[in-house]
Amino acid sequence: MTELEQQLTDHLQRRAAAATPRYDLEGIEQHTDLTSLVDLDHRRPRRPMVRTIVGVAAVVALLALVGAFTLLNDDQTVDTTPVTEVPVLPEPPSDDGPRTLATGDDVTAGELGEFTGRTLNIDAVEQDSEVTGEFRVNNVVVTIQCADSAYGGRDLILGGTVTDDPDGQGLVVSAGQGLVTDPQGGLEAAVGDLVALIIRNQGRVTLYHPSLWYGEQASEHTGSCTEFVESVPGGLDSGFFQTVTAGEIETSPLPGTPTCEEWTERDVTADDLDSGCSDGGSLAAPATYECTDGRVLYETRRLWGYVGEPAHTREDGAEIYAPDAEHEACGV
Amino acid sequence: MVMSGDAESVEAQVGRVAFGDFYRLELDTQVRRAVLLLGSNDIANDVVHDAFVAVYRRWDTLDEPGPYLHTAVLNGCRGIHRQRSRQRRLLPRFVDRTASATVDEHLDDLLAGLPFNQRAAVVLRFYGGLSTEEIARELGCAAGSVGPWINRALATMRKALQ
Numbered sequence: 001m002t003e004l005e006q007q008l009t010d011h012l013q014r015r016a017a018a019a020t021p022r023y024d025l026e027g028i029e030q031h032t033d034l035t036s037l038v039d040l041d042h043r044r045p046r047r048p049m050v051r052t053i054v055g056v057a058a059v060v061a062l063l064a065l066v067g068a069f070t071l072l073n074d075d076q077t078v079d080t081t082p083v084t085e086v087p088v089l090p091e092p093p094s095d096d097g098p099r100t101l102a103t104g105d106d107v108t109a110g111e112l113g114e115f116t117g118r119t120l121n122i123d124a125v126e127q128d129s130e131v132t133g134e135f136r137v138n139n140v141v142v143t144i145q146c147a148d149s150a151y152g153g154r155d156l157i158l159g160g161t162v163t164d165d166p167d168g169q170g171l172v173v174s175a176g177q178g179l180v181t182d183p184q185g186g187l188e189a190a191v192g193d194l195v196a197l198i199i200r201n202q203g204r205v206t207l208y209h210p211s212l213w214y215g216e217q218a219s220e221h222t223g224s225c226t227e228f229v230e231s232v233p234g235g236l237d238s239g240f241f242q243t244v245t246a247g248e249i250e251t252s253p254l255p256g257t258p259t260c261e262e263w264t265e266r267d268v269t270a271d272d273l274d275s276g277c278s279d280g281g282s283l284a285a286p287a288t289y290e291c292t293d294g295r296v297l298y299e300t301r302r303l304w305g306y307v308g309e310p311a312h313t314r315e316d317g318a319e320i321y322a323p324d325a326e327h328e329a330c331g332v
Numbered sequence: 333m334v335m336s337g338d339a340e341s342v343e344a345q346v347g348r349v350a351f352g353d354f355y356r357l358e359l360d361t362q363v364r365r366a367v368l369l370l371g372s373n374d375i376a377n378d379v380v381h382d383a384f385v386a387v388y389r390r391w392d393t394l395d396e397p398g399p400y401l402h403t404a405v406l407n408g409c410r411g412i413h414r415q416r417s418r419q420r421r422l423l424p425r426f427v428d429r430t431a432s433a434t435v436d437e438h439l440d441d442l443l444a445g446l447p448f449n450q451r452a453a454v455v456l457r458f459y460g461g462l463s464t465e466e467i468a469r470e471l472g473c474a475a476g477s478v479g480p481w482i483n484r485a486l487a488t489m490r491k492a493l494q
Binding site: 027 | 352355359360363364365367373376377381384385435436439440455459474476479489490493
């Protein structure tokens with residue numbers, strides 16, 4: 001331990017010892033009763049009935065138009081996507097009409113903390129380089145404004161702004177629990193905030209909010225939606241988020257993505273790190289570090305190595321990280 | 333014969349007793365850690381109080397209230413930190429005590445100036461004694477992020493102390 005570290009340890013212990021916890025168990029019980037009333041005042045008012053009626057009428061009219069259009073065009077392709085699937089559709093771009101980037105109705109999340117049982121609806125369309133649509137987590141609506149296919153096409157990232165929250169639930173990113181709608185469970189993305197939905201191959205969905213990654217710098221983010229989705233950092237697969245495993249989501253690996261096992265049999269290149277490797281049910285995006293000797297260290301949860309050398313793994317497939325000495329030499 | 337209302341009342345009582353034990357067990361640790369993250373005894377107590385309220389509301393449905401409480405406190409501290417950052421940008425600093433500060437005051441200022449993740453990582457490592465993986469779990473971040481945060485925090489403090 002360095003002198004500064006020792007100084008810091010002593011300082012923190014002194015400050016912690018000087019803290020005076022305020023015992024107020026009764027206050028918590030009373031506060032709970034009171035805030036349940038106070039919260040009602042703070043909640044965003046529910047959508048006025050008139051707006052609801054107008055909205056329903058508009059939807060009915062739109063459905064009627066779509067139905068008529070479908071009847072007039074017998075050869076029109078009908079979306080037969082089954083419920084609870086979010087296929088990422090890698091159709092070639094077409095100048096003739098819109099391209100569906102992602103769609104899914106009432107996708108139910110698998111077992112994962114508070115996210116269990118939440119529903120996700122997605123409808124993202126691209127036309128003339130413009131991305132539109134929305135995704136919903138329960139009733140919280142995010143209007144999609146842009147999209148990006150990152151990491152060599154492994155992820156589809158849909159960026160947009162939270163535009164409606166009729167129940168006042170908030171769209172909360174809770175560290176370690178994927179995406180939830182629970183104002184007490186984590187960081188809340190309010191109406192007006194930019195968020196991104198990341199759909200990864202093999203059925204994994206993650207919600208990204210810049211504050212978890214950038215901390216206080218998040219409030220300084222004033223860029224466009226495109227800049228925002230491009231700023232989604234690599235390494236999301238290495239533990240920053242618990243991704244949501246939705247068993248019903250149907251995806252297939254993109255061609256050309258090597259398995260992580262292949263990395264143990266040949267030298268790993270810098271390009272390999274950009275595209276990642278397929279690790280069983282997930283895609284591994286390695287974290288990389290520049291070392292003092294000029295080499296580049298990479299690691300995921302299940303492998304590590306240096307660029308230009310094969311990866312190290314454990315035979316039983318258990319977690320493995322680079323040894324401390326390697327970490328130290330690479331400033332980790 | 334036990335009326336259903338009486339049975340519920342007993343259950344509610346048992347729940348309150350269990351929550352009381354949890355509260356007494358966790359309060360001290362959480363407040364001390366929040367003080368280190370925020371530098372204010374009063375605000376730290378408020379944040380921890382709010383987090384306990386959140387736990388109390390969900391007491392019947394939480395399988396593991398401990399991790400939930402930890403996350404709620406950290407998120408509360410993060411929220412306060414973000415508010416302060418905005419205020420710091422808007423308000424001039426009226427007191428510059430760099431010349432006359434004690435070492436402890438100087439370290440307080442340096443910690444207060446760190447980004448939240450760096451400060452939290454430093455507190456969890458040097459006060460909590462947590463490993464890199466444990467810190468990553470607490471902060472909900474990649475294990476690979478923790479080392480650089482601590483290194484950057486120490487480098488900033490070292491530079492300022494020179």
